[in-house]
Amino acid sequence: GAVVSQHPSWVICKSGTSVKIECRSLDFQATTMFWYRQFPKQSLMLMATSNEGSKATYEQGVEKDKFLINHASLTLSTLTVTSAHPEDSSFYICSARGDRGRVNTGELFFGEGSRLTVL
Amino acid sequence: AQSVSQHNHHVILSEAASLELGCNYSYGGTVNLFWYVQYPGQHLQLLLKYFSGDPLVKGIKGFEAEFIKSKFSFNLRKPSVQWSDTAEYFCAARGAGANNLFFGTGTRLTVIP
Numbered sequence: 001g002a003v004v005s006q007h008p009s010w011v012i013c014k015s016g017t018s019v020k021i022e023c024r025s026l027d028f029q030a031t032t033m034f035w036y037r038q039f040p041k042q043s044l045m046l047m048a049t050s051n052e053g054s055k056a057t058y059e060q061g062v063e064k065d066k067f068l069i070n071h072a073s074l075t076l077s078t079l080t081v082t083s084a085h086p087e088d089s090s091f092y093i094c095s096a097r098g099d100r101g102r103v104n105t106g107e108l109f110f111g112e113g114s115r116l117t118v119l
Numbered sequence: 120a121q122s123v124s125q126h127n128h129h130v131i132l133s134e135a136a137s138l139e140l141g142c143n144y145s146y147g148g149t150v151n152l153f154w155y156v157q158y159p160g161q162h163l164q165l166l167l168k169y170f171s172g173d174p175l176v177k178g179i180k181g182f183e184a185e186f187i188k189s190k191f192s193f194n195l196r197k198p199s200v201q202w203s204d205t206a207e208y209f210c211a212a213r214g215a216g217a218n219n220l221f222f223g224t225g226t227r228l229t230v231i232p
Contacts, residue, residue: 004162032218043123044209044222059219093163097218108220110155110163 006111023094030096125223142210149215
């Protein structure tokens with residue numbers, strides 16, 4: 001099956017620093033990627049939709065200046081948490097929607113997630 | 120507003136027991152429905168999906184789900200669970216053709232050998 005890889009899988013940072021999380025589709029192209037956030041014992045909440053070559057679309061309540069998303073190529077999207085604070089500590093998951101080709105159009109494939117802890 | 124509800128937060132079963140996990144959705148139009156599984160330490164994987172057609176959907180590893188439109192439900196079933204089915208199960212829904220995938224809060228399944 002198609003593989004989506006996130007890096008890093010676990011990061012600890014000091015309050016006020018910025019952290020970048022990468023999401024790569026390893027064997028397929030993805031025009032569209034999605035970033036989710038998951039709090040303990042809660043559901044995955046969609047943060048934003050990342051579109052290759054254009055600006056991301058953010059969900060209501062998500063600060064676009066805090067969570068910078070860049071989708072520079074058909075296989076890579078990055079989420080940068082700027083000036084991170086302890087309340088940003090969470091599990092961030094990306095998913096990629098397969099374009100035509102090797103994967104079924106429309107099916108989502110998920111990365112393994114990145115756990116961010118802000119001290 | 121779109122939402123997905125999973126009623127069981129934690130289910131504990133013995134091996135060979137039958138499983139049914141509830142999922143209800145709230146959506147105004149045509150909906151696509153999914154069940155994902157997350158094994159300990161692994162990423163989300165698709166178990167099965169419903170777009171249209173036969174409301175009884177067969178997935179991987181012996182799982183199936185039934186779409187009942189009148190009840191807005193998409194319950195997951197397996198006739199006989201195994202210890203290896205221990206995982207977190209998420210129901211998800213999205214409008215047909217839409218990007219946003221709405222997840223339920225998940226159900227943790229623990230299967231006792």
